Amino acid sequence: MGPAAAAVILVAVPGGLVVKHQAAAAERKSLEQAAEEVFQRSADAPDAFWRKYAPPRGKVWNQADARAQVTEVERKGAQFTVDVTETTTPYLSDTHGGGLEATPPYMGDHRFVFEREGGDWRLVKDLTEQLSK
Numbered sequence: 138m139g140p141a142a143a144a145v146i147l148v149a150v151p152g153g154l155v156v157k158h159q160a161a162a163a164e165r166k167s168l169e170q171a172a173e174e175v176f177q178r179s180a181d182a183p184d185a186f187w188r189k190y191a192p193p194r195g196k197v198w199n200q201a202d203a204r205a206q207v208t209e210v211e212r213k214g215a216q217f218t219v220d221v222t223e224t225t226t227p228y229l230s231d232t233h234g235g236g237l238e239a240t241p242p243y244m245g246d247h248r249f250v251f252e253r254e255g256g257d258w259r260l261v262k263d264l265t266e267q268l269s270k
Contacts, residue, residue, distance in 0.1 A: 169207045171251055171258035172221040176203035180225045187227045187243065199230040199237060208246075216261060217251045220268075 179185060180201035188198050202225070209220035226242040250262040 165207055165210055168210060168217060168219050168251060168258060169205050169221070171260070172207065172219060172223075172247070172249060173203060173205035175249065175260055176205055176223045176225060177201075179203070180227070185227075187225075192229055195231065196229040197232055199228045199234065201225050201227045215252050217258075218264070219249050219251060221247050221249065223247055 180187075180203045185201065187201065192198055204224045206222045206224070207219055208222060209218075211218045223245045224242050225244075227240045228237050229240060230237045246265070246268055248264040248268055249260055250264060251258040252261050253259075
């Protein structure tokens with residue numbers, strides 16, 4: 138029996154559905170991590186949009202923590218269209234880097250298209266503008 142036949146049998150048995158669900162959940166989590174990396178790179182950039190606002194007196198912008206939550210995944214061939222919610226929390230500190238404090242997070246919905254590239258995901262397109270239509 139070849140590998141393809143074994144996979145079909147695996148999915149056909151009752152416990153196999155759990156294996157298939159776990160694989161889909163792992164893929165979804167992997168896509169969530171890829172989106173989070175996109176958000177974190179943007180948040181870490183010197184020109185991140187939240188840095189344009191003046192911090193309170195005696196404080197400086199320090200870092201940000203970006204999180205992603207995938208709400209929808211659609212696969213078309215090798216491409217995965219992912220709807221994801223971004224939550225990014227910028228932090229302030231004193232001028233010496235101490236006293237780190239979170240500011241209110243900002244949230245946004247995005248639509249990205251990813252493709253596998255080796256063991257990683259590559260962002261192919263940002264379709265976020267489609268969400269507002």
